[in-house]
Amino acid sequence: MRLSTKGRYAVMAMADLAGNATDAQIPGDPKPVALADIAARQDISLSYLEQLFAKLRRGGLVTSVRGPGGGYRLSRPSGELRIADIILAVDEPIAATRCKTGSTKGCTKTGARCVTHDLWEELGQQIHVFLSSVSLADVVERRVLGRAKPCNDLGNELSAEMAGEIAAAE
Amino acid sequence: MRLSTKGRYAVMAMADLAGNATDAQIPGDPKPVALADIAARQDISLSYLEQLFAKLRRGGLVTSVRGPGGGYRLSRPSGELRIADIILAVDEPIAATRCKTGSTKGCTKTGARCVTHDLWEELGQQIHVFLSSVSLADVVERRVLGRAKPCNDLGNELSAEMAGEIAAAE
DNA sequence: GAATACTTGACCATTCTACTCGGGAACTCT
């Protein structure tokens, strides 16, 4: 999973859309949100937003309405839209520097799987699981803080001293 | 926390160093590993490795020995070196596109904290906690797989159906 | 003192980001 500012902008815009929709639950919601409004509120260039929303629309996350009074609407209620989906829609999955994505293709020149392969694979999983556990509604309602937990049910060598360091870091 | 290929290369090199050291536990270990060897094994350019190890040395993760037979040595046993430390040493913490890093400085033009601020903060924490729970020894001994767990002890709206989707994804 | 190996700094090609621009197509009003 790629993590760039493009993805961040997309989530910002989607959060804005979710927060400023009159009521996304009703299918015949009469008021889509115009990109120009989002651009003004979030201070993102309109043309750039258009690019992002083109991808979001292709990804089935939003629907569009053209003409005066038109704009964008969430395809589903915000509680059902996961952050991971938004980021995957706009950030095409990068080939993670050797280690061909996904499969167990060789990453060293000898064709073997490199030592760190599992680590990046696992980190990607970790990020994906986290971002899949957060919905757009969670972000809008600011119910995100405090979710990061060590959660090592299998043997971790995190001593008490080290855990303290982590808490103090940054 | 930044996640670039630079960090990946650094972890690869450190794993190589840990795996090819005669015995890093003994203080007076007579055989440091030369960068040229690591470069050959990992297929990374020597000059690039030099840059990485300069930062790793400044970060106190490795010690260097000059002259013939010289090279680099882990500063501590590999079980005590966390992956997070390696990445932090080589990848200077980026300013996360508005949202000034760390503090609660305003990220919108009005100076308020943006809606998505908490999300990125929390994601950063999640990544940091994960990478801090993995030691260099874990990577070398390939004891990494299966650590990514949903771990949502507080209310998550992940339905059974969605959890299935996640498992199937990618 | 010669060989080895780390140290430093300048430099460079390529890629990515975050846009802009220009035109077009659908739609709704008057």
Added chain:
DNA sequence: AGAGTTCCCGAGTAGAATGGTCAAGTATTC
């Protein structure tokens, strides 16, 4: 009908970051 509003799409682009190379050192050992 036509004018204005909005989405749609493709090409282009300045600037920064990535991932390196190259050259000239300095320290250490044999």
